[in-house]
Each structure stands twice: as structure tokens, then as C-alpha cells.
Amino acid sequence: MECAYSTNWNENLPDIEDVRKSALINDELSRLKVDIAALQETCLADSGSIKEKDYSFFWQGKAESEVREHGVGFAVKNTLLNTVELKCNGSERLQSLRLKTSIGQVTLISAYAPTLSSTPEAKDMFYDNLSSALSEIPTTEQVIILGDINARVGSDNSAWDSCIGCFSVGNVNENGQRLLEVCSLHSLCVTNTYFKTKPQHRVSWRHPRSKHWHQLDLILVRQKCLKFVKLTRSFHSADCDTDHSLECCKINLLPKKIHHTKQIGRPQSDISKMCHPDLHIQFAESFEREYKNISGNTEKRKMGTPQVHHIKDFPGNLWKKNYKTK
Numbered sequence: 223m224e225c226a227y228s229t230n231w232n233e234n235l236p237d238i239e240d241v242r243k244s245a246l247i248n249d250e251l252s253r254l255k256v257d258i259a260a261l262q263e264t265c266l267a268d269s270g271s272i273k274e275k276d277y278s279f280f281w282q283g284k285a286e287s288e289v290r291e292h293g294v295g296f297a298v299k300n301t302l303l304n305t306v307e308l309k310c311n312g313s314e315r316l317q318s319l320r321l322k323t324s325i326g327q328v329t330l331i332s333a334y335a336p337t338l339s340s341t342p343e344a345k346d347m348f349y350d351n352l353s354s355a356l357s358e359i360p361t362t363e364q365v366i367i368l369g370d371i372n373a374r375v376g377s378d379n380s381a382w383d384s385c386i387g388c389f390s391v392g393n394v395n396e397n398g399q400r401l402l403e404v405c406s407l408h409s410l411c412v413t414n415t416y417f418k419t420k421p422q423h424r425v426s427w428r429h430p431r432s433k434h435w436h437q438l439d440l441i442l443v444r445q446k447c448l449k450f451v452k453l454t455r456s457f458h459s460a461d462c463d464t465d466h467s468l469e470c471c472k473i474n475l476l477p478k479k480i481h482h483t484k485q486i487g488r489p490q491s492d493i494s495k496m497c498h499p500d501l502h503i504q505f506a507e508s509f510e511r512e513y514k515n516i517s518g519n520t521e522k523r524k525m526g527t528p529q530v531h532h533i534k535d536f537p538g539n540l541w542k543k544n545y546k547t548k
Contacts, residue, residue, distance in 0.1 A: 247297065248274040250462050256470075257299050258306075258321070260332035260368035264293035269312070278303060280319075282312040294332040294369070305477040315348055316355060322478040329359050333369030338397055349400050356408045364450075366473070367410070367442040370466065373397035374436060375412055382406070384445060387416035391424050391437050401440075410442045413454040413471055423455040426467040439469040450474045 251259055252275075261279075267286045272279050281295035292314040298306055302321075309318040315335070321328040333352065336344045352367075359365055375386050376394030385405040390412070394402070405411065414424065414437060425435035441454055452472040460468035495501050 242272075242274075244272055244274055244279050247279075247462055248277045250460055251297055252276045254457070254460065254468070256297070257302060258319075258330065259297040260330065261295040261297060262293070262332065262334040262370040264295045265290045266293050266295070269310075273300070276300060280308055280317070282314060282317045284314045292334055294334050296330070296332055302477055313351065316351055318355065321475075324476040324478055326363060328364040328366065328475065331355065331365070331367045331369070333367055333371060335370065335372045335397065335401075337372045338395060345397070345400060349404055353404055353407065356404075356410075364447045365410070365442075365444055366471070367440075368469075368471070369440070370438060371397070371401060371440045372438055373401040373440070374438070375402055375415070375440070377415075379415075385410065386412050389418050389424065390415035391421075405442065409445050411445050411448055413441045413443055413448065413451050414469070416448065416451070417453055417455065419453075419455045422458070426456045426469050427465065430465075439466055441469060441471040443473075 259277075261281070264281045264283060266281045266283045267288075267290060268284075269280075269282045271281070277297045277299055279295060279297050281293060283293035284291065294312070294315060294317045296308070296317065296319050298319070305322045307320040307322075309320065312318060315333065317332045319330045319332070321330060331352075336348055356365065374392050374395045375382070375390055375398040376392060377386075377390040378394065379386055379388050379390070382402050382405075385402050422435075425437050426439040428435050439456070443451060450473050452474055454469070454471045457468040457470055
């Protein structure tokens with residue numbers, strides 16, 4: 223796997239006749255050559271999955287009886303399905319997926335954080351759940367958090383030098399302060415701030431009133447795993463009717479190869495030995511001797527199938543070739 227994406231799909235997509243919205247997203251992800259996409263604001267009830275032409279979609283939301291809001295999920299390329307494992311203890315704001323790679327297990331977390339105007343209780347619950355989920359992951363495993371974090375981490379690299387790089391934008395806000403504290407506690411860093419890209423590639427959401435661009439969609443990894451990240455930037459060309467731009471993180475990871483057991487081929491006779499007169503005589507003598515033994519046993523004469531198998535067995539050393547695996 224080379225790429226991981228995080229995006230936010232608008233819950234108020236227009237009605238489209240005869241075409242599933244997941245099919246449209248499938249085509250867009252395929253066009254952009256995405257391997258795994260983390261989705262937020264899916265607004266789907268309970269948990270479920272659907273398989274499209276190129277991708278399989280997994281989601282986690284509130285119960286059917288509750289309000290359709292929030293919701294997270296993943297879109298996984300069908301060729302990678304045998305290397306992923308979806309965890310079942312998710313919520314409408316956090317969902318985890320485990321990826322088997324050549325360097326070990328990698329846990330991906332799709333996160334949708336409360337907005338700045340949410341209640342302090344909702345924010346505390348989210349960051350407590352996120353911190354608990356990170357604590358359950360062994361420190362030897364890689365972690366990638368992708369999502370609409372709704373936090374501005376600011377550009378004060380001197381105060382949080384272990385969490386953010388030199389290419390962040392804007393000023394830190396309350397949600398950003400909470401996020402940086404979690405990053406410092408679990409040795410995480412915001413990959414969006416470590417790459418010198420164009421200014422328009424460092425932001426992912428524009429405020430509807432002020433028209434100012436902000437960096438709200440973030441991708442976080444462990445500090446020791448930052449060396450595997452090749453680039454993180456936003457793409458504004460993704461056409462999925464969302465007010466957030468697609469955030470891309472190119473990571474140097476390879477899916478683990480799945481080795482299948484080879485089937486043993488059927489034994490074959492070596493007909494080249496038929497040209498040896500000595501083997502002809504030896505086979506005839508062996509056949510006559512075994513046939514007499516079978517004929518003398520009336521019980522075996524009644525059981526045709528065992529007799530046939532017995533006859534097939536005795537000349538094996540003379541005629542059989544080595545087994546070939548097909």
C-alpha cells in the first residue's frame with residue numbers, strides 16, 4: 223500500500239437516479255488511485271458493508287433508533303481485503319482497521335472529532351475514547367489516524383516540536399490544544415506539517431462565511447514511523463460533492479503476501495520405462511503373482527473396488543514417476 227486518504231463526505235448528497243452514491247465514490251477513488259480511504263460523516267445507521275466494483279465500504283454509526291448523524295467508515299480496495307481486519311468495537315466517531323504489511327501490523331483509525339462549537343462533554347468523551355484506543359495498541363505497531371479532526375494545531379513549532387513540523391498554517395484553537403496533548407502523550411505527530419508544499423495543498427476546508435482556508439483534516443502517525451511517510455497534501459480535484467478536500471498521505475508500505483498451499487498433483491506413469499525388456503518381465507511376474515493371491519481369496523473377489531486398488535498399488539515402484547505439483 224502506498225497511499226492512505228482521509229476525506230469527509232457530505233451527508234446531503236443530491237438524489238441520483240439508478241446510481242448508488244458508493245458507486246460514484248468508487249469511481250472517484252479509482253481515478254485517484256487510492257488504496258484505502260477513511261470516511262467521515264457517513265450518517266449511516268449501525269454497522270455494515272457493501273462491495274462495489276473496485277472497493278468495499280465499511281461503516282459504523284449510531285443505532286437505527288437514534289438520529290442519523292456523524293458516522294465513520296473505510297473504503298478498502300478489493301485487492302487488499304485479504305490483508306485487512308476490521309475491529310468490531312467502534313463508534314459513530316471512531317473506527318479501527320488492521321492492515322497486515324511486510325513490516326508488521328498497522329492500525330488505521332478513521333476519526334470524526336466534535337466541532338469547536340460542541341459541548342465540552344462531547345469533546346472530553348471523544349479524546350478520552352481516542353486515547354483509550356491508542357493505549358490498547360502495542361507500541362511496536364504502527365498507527366495511522368485519518369480523519370476530520372476539526373482542530374487547528376497552529377504553527378508554533380517551538381512549543382510542540384515533537385508533534386508538528388515547520389510547515390503548519392494558522393493559529394492553534396481549543397480543539398488543537400486537546401489534540402496536541404494527545405499527540406504528546408502517545409508520541410504522535412501531524413504529518414500535514416512536515417512537508418513543504420504549495421500553500422493551497424496545506425489546507426482542506428474553507429469557512430463558508432469568512433472564506434478563509436483551514437487545515438482541519440489531519441493524518442497522524444507515530445513519531446518513529448514518520449520516516450515511512452513520503453508526502454501529505456490535499457487534493458481539491460476530488461468530485462464527491464463534499465465541502466472538504468481530499469487529504470492524501472503517501473506511505474511506503476507493502477501489503478503482506480499471502481502464501482497459499484500448493485495442491486499436490488496426480489501421480490503420473492513414466493512410460494519411458496516400457497522400452498526396457500527386463501522391466502516388462504518383472505512387471506508380468508509381479509502381476510501374475512498378485513493376481514493369483516487375489517483370485518484365491520473369495521472375499522476379495524466379491525469386492526471389486528479394493529481388488530482394483532490392490533492391483534494398482536503393486537507395480538507402483540516400476541511405473542510411477544515422481545509427483546508433480548501443478
